[in-house]
Amino acid sequence: MRNAVLLPNDLVLTTDNSAAIGEKEADVVQVSDEVVAYFAGRVALMEQWAAGAYPVSIVIHNFSGNKSWNKYVAGMEKLFGEINQPCPEITGSTESNMETLQSAMAVTMIGERQVTSAENxxxxxxxxxxxxxxxxxxxxxxxxxxxxxxxxxxxxxxxxxxxxxxxxxxxxxxxxxxxxxxxxxxxxxxxxxxxxxxxxxxxxxxxxxxxxxxxxxxxx
Known part of the structure; x- marks a missing residue:
């Protein structure tokens, strides 16, 4: 496995995060929140594949405010639509009490490990x-x-x-x-x-x- 954690019952946890990239004025890289979530999800998904697993649940950690949540979800849905697979159930939370100057989010995927035999x-x-x-x-x-x-x-x-x-x-x-x-x-x-x-x-x-x-x- 690469940057993945093997949990009991052949479950695998992978994660990726992004900061100062998004739609806020002070962000270093200006890009849509949907794109930010897509690329964070892309990394977490490939980490699942590296561990021989496929995600069954997604957790989004949103520090960018309420308006970003639906865009982050849309980014996840775009990722799985691109590979012609149903998007796993998405849950998570949003920091809505304190306004941040820059965007920040993280994606965690929990997957089930699949037994495969690698050839040469x-x-x-x-x-x-x-x-x-x-x-x-x-x-x-x-x-x-x-x-x-x-x-x-x-x-x-x-x-x-x-x-x-x-x-x-x-x-x-x-x-x-x-x-x-x-x-x-x-x-x-x-x-x-x-x-x-x-x-x-x-x-x-x-x-x-x-x-x-x-x-x-x-x-x-």
């Missing part, structure tokens, strides 16, 4: 590292959730390992992989998991290359 696979990186404004302006370079979900459901994606602030090189080190990639900034933060490491079944690599297309390269 080769690690690839999919999606370029992007952070801050780049996440929006260079979105065509980032890992596509629908493609990852389809790959998992089709069976040629055997492992999912989202890239965080330590960059591709940092995640490769955690996995014990020697990282050599041409034309990739392997030390750059991938922000909300715009890059992801994928374990591709060895007998379906050509299929995966056609499926993922650009910004998909083997980790040597």
């Amino acid at each position: 696979y080769t690690w690839y990186v999919y999606g370029m590292p992007c952070v801050g404004e780049e996440v929006m302006t260079e979105s065509e370079k980032t890992a596509n959730m629908k493609k990852i979900s389809d790959g998992v459901n089709s069976g040629f994606v055997q492992r999912v390992w989202p890239v965080g602030s330590t960059g591709i090189a940092g995640e490769c080190k955690r996995l014990g992989l020697h990282c050599e990639l041409s034309n990739w900034d392997t030390g750059k933060s991938a922000g909300p998991a715009t890059s992801v490491l994928l374990g591709i079944a060895n007998n379906r690599i050509e299929e995966a290359k056609l499926h993922f297309g650009t910004y998909f390269e083997e980790i040597n």
Whole structure:
């Protein structure tokens, strides 16, 4: 598992947060609250996949005020709609007593671990590292959730390992992989998991290359 907590009864807890990104005037990055929730949920969902689990419940922690709640919920619904899956039940709370100058929220997912047997696979990186404004302006370079979900459901994606602030090189080190990639900034933060490491079944690599297309390269 990556940044996930294994609970009793094969339940898995994952979480991600966001601060100073949203619709408030003092936010460092100005973007809709729906988009903020989408990307926070994206990270938590990929962490579930990394642990071999799928979420059954979502908790939203909203410090941005009442007007942001429905937008955060809409971001979650957009995420699951993108992968053609029903959105799990959403609960949570809102800080409505104190007004904050900057936006802040967190998403926690509780999932059920699924028993799967991994075949022989080769690690690839999919999606370029992007952070801050780049996440929006260079979105065509980032890992596509629908493609990852389809790959998992089709069976040629055997492992999912989202890239965080330590960059591709940092995640490769955690996995014990020697990282050599041409034309990739392997030390750059991938922000909300715009890059992801994928374990591709060895007998379906050509299929995966056609499926993922650009910004998909083997980790040597």
